[in-house]
Amino acid sequence: MTDVFDALEFFGGSRNRIRLFETLAAGPRDRRTLQREADVNRVTAGRVLADLVEFGWVRQRDDAYALTPMGEVVADALADFDDRLTAAATLGDVLEWLPLADLGLDVTWLADATVVTPERSDPQAALRRAHETVREATDLAMLSHAFTPAIVDTVHRRVMDGELTLEMIVTAEVLSVVASDPDLAAKLRDLTASSAATVFRYDGEIPHILAVADDLISLGIDDDRGRSQALLEATDPRLHDWATGTLDEYRAAATKVTAADISP
Numbered sequence: 001m002t003d004v005f006d007a008l009e010f011f012g013g014s015r016n017r018i019r020l021f022e023t024l025a026a027g028p029r030d031r032r033t034l035q036r037e038a039d040v041n042r043v044t045a046g047r048v049l050a051d052l053v054e055f056g057w058v059r060q061r062d063d064a065y066a067l068t069p070m071g072e073v074v075a076d077a078l079a080d081f082d083d084r085l086t087a088a089a090t091l092g093d094v095l096e097w098l099p100l101a102d103l104g105l106d107v108t109w110l111a112d113a114t115v116v117t118p119e120r121s122d123p124q125a126a127l128r129r130a131h132e133t134v135r136e137a138t139d140l141a142m143l144s145h146a147f148t149p150a151i152v153d154t155v156h157r158r159v160m161d162g163e164l165t166l167e168m169i170v171t172a173e174v175l176s177v178v179a180s181d182p183d184l185a186a187k188l189r190d191l192t193a194s195s196a197a198t199v200f201r202y203d204g205e206i207p208h209i210l211a212v213a214d215d216l217i218s219l220g221i222d223d224d225r226g227r228s229q230a231l232l233e234a235t236d237p238r239l240h241d242w243a244t245g246t247l248d249e250y251r252a253a254a255t256k257v258t259a260a261d262i263s264p
Helices: 004-012 015-025 031-038 042-055 069-097 125-136 149-160 172-179 182-193 237-252
Strands: 058-061 064-067 114-116 139-144 165-171 197-202 210-213 216-222 228-234
Touching: 004 015, 015 031, 015 042, 015 064, 015 069, 031 042, 042 058, 064 069, 069 114, 069 216, 069 228, 114 125, 125 149, 125 210, 125 216, 125 228, 139 237, 149 165, 149 182, 165 172, 165 237, 172 182, 172 197, 182 197, 197 237, 210 237, 216 237
Parallel strands: 139 165, 165 197
Antiparallel strands: 058 064, 114 228, 139 210, 210 216, 216 228
16 A cells, blocks of 8 residues: 555544554564454454555564554654644644644654643643742753742852752843842842852843743744743654753853842
8 A cells, every 4th residue: 555545544433443453563562462462352453454464564474463654654654653643632722822843843753742721710730830840850951031039039049058050041131131130139149159059141032932841842932022822841762862952052152140240
């Protein structure tokens, strides 16, 4: 079978076909093991396996079945298709404000994401969740174009108490705003003087708030007016690699801030 529409019709026509094929994608199986793991009866398994052999996706040797090289390609395509559909369903309208290509993001990395959006009954939901992450993390790296006094207070307290290792890369505008408040400026000087915290100034635009909190990746999504539309949280290792690489790029172009740089 080479026609993509025939393939979609085949898999779309029965969940049993998908379960059985995905079970084989995990490795060769004999007929009885395949029936048990895919939760299909003997008749169904026989019919589906016959079709898969005919398509050239599966080969049979005695009572064992395994994917052919062509079947392995189809299995990879099916898994990718499933991941993309899952990500689209998970992200929904947030995709309108998520420039995947500009950010170098693959949407499948967000298939398992938790999406927190502002609601009429809870307009601060995303901000509150971001604050919770700051309170829970033990190692936190942040890239941000905005900060709230509450988050500055929390990271300051936790760093000073030895509960948090912190790296912040923020815009010059954020530093200016924080430094203009005597209390926040004093906390920022404490952070720059601490061996457990490092602060960098980035003299350019930071389009989205990004945080790596232990193994959790948080990505803040704004609309074209700078209004928060969602907070995405995910743990996919590929997303983690992207996030740490993004932080590396911004850090390399940023300037380390010292206590002397913050006016008393």
